[in-house]
Amino acid sequence: MRLIIVSGRSGSGKSTALDVLEDNGFYCIDNLPASLLPDLAERALLQTELLHPQVAVSVDARNLPSQLQRFPELLAEVRGRHIQCDVLFLDADEETLLKRFSETRRRHPLTNENRSLAEAIRDEAALLAPIVDLCDLKIDTTHLNLYQLRDSLKLRLLNQPAPGTAFLVESFGFKRGMPVDADLVFDVRCLPNPYWKPDLRDMSGLEAPVANYLAAQPDVEEMYQDILGYLNKWLPRFAASNRSYVTIAIGCTGGHHRSVYLANRLGQALKPVLKNVQVRHRDLG
Known part of the structure; x- marks a missing residue:
C-alpha cells in the first residue's frame, strides 16, 4: 500500500495535488481528521480486492490544533505498520497567497471578524509546523502556474521507477x-x-x-x-x-x-x- 499525506497552507495548491493523484489511480480524501490516519491506513490494508491500494489524504489547518500537534505520533503509528507513507507539503510566499485569495475571493478557513487574511496566513504556518517538520517533499508553488504544478507533482511523486531516494x-x-x-x-x-x-x-x-x-x-x-x-x-x-x-x-x-x-x-x-x-x-x- 502507498499512502500520500498532502498538506500545506491554504491557496498553495493542495486541491490540485489531490486532483493529480486521483487522476493517477489514488483514492483521495480531502480534509481528513488527523486522528483517523492510523484507522484509515489499517482499513486500506484490509481491502484485499486492491492488489496495490493507493490512498491520498489532505490534512491541513481545518483540523483541530490538538490533532495537528499529535501528527508526529500519528505518522509514526502509520509507518509502524510497514506502510509506504510520503508526506507532501505545499507552500508559497505570503504575498502570493494573499494575491491568490484576493483573485479568487475565497474565504480563508482561519479568518473571522477578529483575524485578517494576512494574520490567518501567518497563523496557519504555525499550526502546520508539526507537519512541515516531518515532510518528505516540500514544493514551493510561488512561481508555478497550474500546469507547472501538475507537471512537478507527476515528476516528483509519480515518476519513480525504483524504490529509494x-x-x-x-x-x-x-x-x-x-x-x-x-x-x-x-x-x-x-x-x-x-x-x-x-x-x-x-x-x-x-x-x-x-x-x-x-x-x-x-x-x-x-x-x-x-x-x-x-x-x-x-x-x-x-x-x-x-x-x-x-x-x-x-x-x-x-x-x-x-x-x-x-x-x-x-x-x-x-x-x-x-x-x-x-x-x-x-x-x-
Whole structure:
C-alpha cells in the first residue's frame, strides 16, 4: 500500500495535488481528521480486492490544533505498520497567497471578524509546523502556474521507477528567487555567461551552440568537476539516511544558460550511479 499525506497552507495548491493523484489511480480524501490516519491506513490494508491500494489524504489547518500537534505520533503509528507513507507539503510566499485569495475571493478557513487574511496566513504556518517538520517533499508553488504544478507533482511523486531516494537536479534563476525546497544549492553565477554573446542569448543551455561554448570554458569544467565530485561522495549518504526526496538546485542569473547546462550534464552523470535521478529546468519556458 502507498499512502500520500498532502498538506500545506491554504491557496498553495493542495486541491490540485489531490486532483493529480486521483487522476493517477489514488483514492483521495480531502480534509481528513488527523486522528483517523492510523484507522484509515489499517482499513486500506484490509481491502484485499486492491492488489496495490493507493490512498491520498489532505490534512491541513481545518483540523483541530490538538490533532495537528499529535501528527508526529500519528505518522509514526502509520509507518509502524510497514506502510509506504510520503508526506507532501505545499507552500508559497505570503504575498502570493494573499494575491491568490484576493483573485479568487475565497474565504480563508482561519479568518473571522477578529483575524485578517494576512494574520490567518501567518497563523496557519504555525499550526502546520508539526507537519512541515516531518515532510518528505516540500514544493514551493510561488512561481508555478497550474500546469507547472501538475507537471512537478507527476515528476516528483509519480515518476519513480525504483524504490529509494528520488533525486532531483533542478536549474533555476536567482532573479526569480531561490527555490525554498532545495536541499543543496550551487551558485554558478561566477561562470562566463552566454547571455552576453548576441548569437547565444536567445538559446538555452540545452542547445548545442550554448553547450559547446560552455564546455570550452575552463572555469565551467572546473566547477562541473567540483560539484560532481561532491555529489558523488555525499548523495549516496543522503540515500543511506532513508531520505525519500533530495533536491539539488543549480542557479545562475536567469536560469536559461549556465545552470541549465550544468544541471543537465550533472543529471546525466549521476543517473548511472543512483537509481532515481530526475532533471528539471524551473525557469525554461
